[in-house]
Amino acid sequence: xxxxxxxxxxxxxIIAKTTLAEDIDLNLNKWHTVKYSKIKPxxxxxxxxxxxxxxxxxxxxxxxxxxxIKVIRRVKIKAKLKGLINYHGSPPxxxxxDDFPLRVGFILKGNKKLNFFQKRIAPDWLVQLDKxxxxxxxxxxxxxxxxxxxxxxxxxREHPLSSYFFEEAATQFIxxxxxxxxxxxxxxxxxxxxxxxxxxxxxxxFSVIIESIVxx
Numbered sequence: 001x002x003x004x005x006x007x008x009x010x011x012x013x014i015i016a017k018t019t020l021a022e023d024i025d026l027n028l029n030k031w032h033t034v035k036y037s038k039i040k041p042x043x044x045x046x047x048x049x050x051x052x053x054x055x056x057x058x059x060x061x062x063x064x065x066x067x068x069i070k071v072i073r074r075v076k077i078k079a080k081l082k083g084l085i086n087y088h089g090s091p092p093x094x095x096x097x098d099d100f101p102l103r104v105g106f107i108l109k110g111n112k113k114l115n116f117f118q119k120r121i122a123p124d125w126l127v128q129l130d131k132x133x134x135x136x137x138x139x140x141x142x143x144x145x146x147x148x149x150x151x152x153x154x155x156x157r158e159h160p161l162s163s164y165f166f167e168e169a170a171t172q173f174i175x176x177x178x179x180x181x182x183x184x185x186x187x188x189x190x191x192x193x194x195x196x197x198x199x200x201x202x203x204x205x206f207s208v209i210i211e212s213i214v215x216x
Contacts, residue, residue, distance in 0.1 A: 021076075021216040024064060024193065026051050031195075034061040034125050039200050051195075051210040059099075059198035061125065065132050069109055070190050076214040077104060077147070079178040083206030084149055085199060093152035095160075099202045101173060102147040104213070105165070105194030107132065110140025126164065133191050142194050145170040147178055 028046045035041045041060035045052040051062070081101050090097035107129065114122055114130040122130070133139035144167045146152060152169050159165035171180050197208050 021214050024213040031062045031064050034128050053197045054207045055197050055199040056205045057203045059200040061196040065192040071187050072215045073187050074183040076181040078211040080209045081173050081176045085204040091153040092150050099198045100146050100148050102208050103144045103196045105142040105144035106190045107142050107192040108140035109189040109191055111138040113138045136191050141166050149173050
């Protein structure tokens with residue numbers, strides 16, 4: 001009887017762990033905008049309970065910081081796309097075509113911290129990442145899932161411009177819509193979420209509407 005109770009408790013724990021989900025608040029007041037030097041930022045709007053990111057030869061990021069470290073295994077994302085990126089024949093993700101409709105990044109807990117001198121010369125986006133992660137012991141990197149309209153030339157990569165970003169080609173927008181769940185190979189300890197859309201390399205114009213992000 002005792003063994004049966006233990007077994008039942010074990011299965012209930014597994015069920016709770018796999019079914020417990022958290023909807024990320026898409027109220028823009030909860031998000032911080034990160035701009036890049038010498039690049040026009042995107043225009044961000046609140047549409048009811050969704051976030052619209054309008055890209056016009058521009059690029060910037062939105063960051064959501066958790067109150068405490070989260071451990072996740074999968075993410076479910078729902079979004080819509082208006083318009084397309086014109087890659088002009090270049091492979092998506094190449095040097096002159098490193099634009100994608102949506103990158104959903106997870107800021108991984110680590111032990112990297114900028115010292116006083118590094119903060120003086122680091123780009124603003126890195127200073128912001130350092131600030132976000134410092135209260136939790138530091139930063140490892142941002143693990144980004146890439147959602148695309150045309151297959152990128154890579155499956156996984158460390159971004160060629162920064163070792164702070166590891167990118168994974170996730171899945172494609174189908175008929176301008178995205179409704180997908182991505183499971184990671186192992187659990188991630190995350191500090192926050194990094195959302196970005198860019199069209200500055202290809203001089204493209206489009207909009208992405210983020211309808212929901214659910215973690216579990």
